[in-house]
Amino acid sequence: MVPAQRDPQLLKGVLPMLVLALLAERESYGYELVDRLSDAGLVDVATGTLYPVLSRLERDDLVASRLVASPAGPARKYYRPTPAGHAHLTGADAAWRDLVAVVQHVMPTTPAAGPDDTQE
Amino acid sequence: MPATVTRADRKALRQYLRKFSWATQDYLRTPLQRIRADLRHDTLAAAGEIGMGQALADLGDPRALADRFADEHGRRGVRGARLGVRILGGALAVACVVGAVIGLRALPRVENAGQTWTDEWFQLDPNAWEPTYLATDPADGSATMEITVRNPGPFPETITGVDTEVSRTTLHPTGPGGTIDGTQGPAQRTLTVPAGEVAVLRLTISLPCAPVAPDTTIGFTGTDLRVTMIGITRTVTVPLGANVGLRTTEQWEPPPGCVPGELG
Numbered sequence: 001m002v003p004a005q006r007d008p009q010l011l012k013g014v015l016p017m018l019v020l021a022l023l024a025e026r027e028s029y030g031y032e033l034v035d036r037l038s039d040a041g042l043v044d045v046a047t048g049t050l051y052p053v054l055s056r057l058e059r060d061d062l063v064a065s066r067l068v069a070s071p072a073g074p075a076r077k078y079y080r081p082t083p084a085g086h087a088h089l090t091g092a093d094a095a096w097r098d099l100v101a102v103v104q105h106v107m108p109t110t111p112a113a114g115p116d117d118t119q120e
Numbered sequence: 121m122p123a124t125v126t127r128a129d130r131k132a133l134r135q136y137l138r139k140f141s142w143a144t145q146d147y148l149r150t151p152l153q154r155i156r157a158d159l160r161h162d163t164l165a166a167a168g169e170i171g172m173g174q175a176l177a178d179l180g181d182p183r184a185l186a187d188r189f190a191d192e193h194g195r196r197g198v199r200g201a202r203l204g205v206r207i208l209g210g211a212l213a214v215a216c217v218v219g220a221v222i223g224l225r226a227l228p229r230v231e232n233a234g235q236t237w238t239d240e241w242f243q244l245d246p247n248a249w250e251p252t253y254l255a256t257d258p259a260d261g262s263a264t265m266e267i268t269v270r271n272p273g274p275f276p277e278t279i280t281g282v283d284t285e286v287s288r289t290t291l292h293p294t295g296p297g298g299t300i301d302g303t304q305g306p307a308q309r310t311l312t313v314p315a316g317e318v319a320v321l322r323l324t325i326s327l328p329c330a331p332v333a334p335d336t337t338i339g340f341t342g343t344d345l346r347v348t349m350i351g352i353t354r355t356v357t358v359p360l361g362a363n364v365g366l367r368t369t370e371q372w373e374p375p376p377g378c379v380p381g382e383l384g
Contacts, residue, residue: 034178047179051185052189055192
């Protein structure tokens with residue numbers, strides 16, 4: 001099955017929430033987080049997309065970071081949600097589910113083709 | 121398998137970060153240094169796993185990355201507008217400096233506050249189109265006039281006369297009323313005049329230490345002074361208030377041992 005082309009704007013809207021969700025599950029450093037997102041199906045998220053999001057989440061005190069020594073190269077900067085980040089994730093999750101419910105409610109009633117396509 | 125980060129890798133990262141910094145410096149609200157440090161640290165860490173080439177490739181174009189950071193962190197303003205403000209500010213600063221320099225250079229000045237034809241040889245020439253005082257065939261080849269000069273301020277000025285081959289200047293401290301007062305001190309070559317005060321300048325015009333043909337007139341309309349105010353020195357020409365001349369109707373032969381400007 002060929003995956004549908006993903007709208008970058010949709011991804012941009014949900015990426016902070018997904019990052020928070022993954023970090024809530026387990027703290028990670030940037031590159032590891034890219035791998036985890038890729039494993040989850042978001043193969044088109046690179047560090048160039050992730051780092052600005054992580055940076056903003058940290059600036060907004062939604063995630064905190066700590067340096068952990070690594071046997072291979074420099075210390076890794078591990079991120080985890082702050083209490084405010086957890087609260088934000090809860091709110092974002094509720095808002096997302098609400099949006100999905102609305103979308104799912106609307107989508108089945110939308111014709112697959114436009115009116116012009118049905119005319120002879 | 122961990123990858124080794126080489127010196128060339130670090131150089132490549134520095135170049136990338138330089139481009140990134142250039143692309144962000146004008147409009148990123150969050151301090152660039154912190155973002156740059158995080159980016160450097162995270163990229164080095166990633167390069168340790170996948171190699172610097174792939175780590176930089178994953179970051180993408182530095183300008184696009186700068187845009188994404190700006191999207192997340194907020195922009196300070198339109199780059200062009202900020203650049204315009206900088207250019208305008210720079211131009212204003214330059215204009216202020218140039219104006220200040222020009223203003224300061226024009227600051228040292230003196231005014232003519234009146235003159236006196238102290239020498240009996242000076243006579244108003246009735247045939248001249250403009251007010252002209254002529255000293256004709258003075259006895260010792262020279263004639264002297266006095267000019268009261270005023271320092272208009274706002275700082276004290278040091279005034280020095282500028283002599284020529286046919287003129288010599290002395291400066292005299294003045295007493296009450298702005299007239300020469302011997303009790304205030306002897307004539308000087310250089311005199312400091314407080315702001316708003318006056319001094320009297322004696323200008324002696326002489327025939328030169330060289331032969332002069334009959335019916336020759338040496339004329340002046342002003343005299344030069346070297347004026348120093350707050351360390352800035354400028355040569356100022358003080359108008360004499362009339363045309364002034366020294367005329368000889370006979371062949372002039374200078375006396376033996378003649379010193380230019382010091383006849384009489």
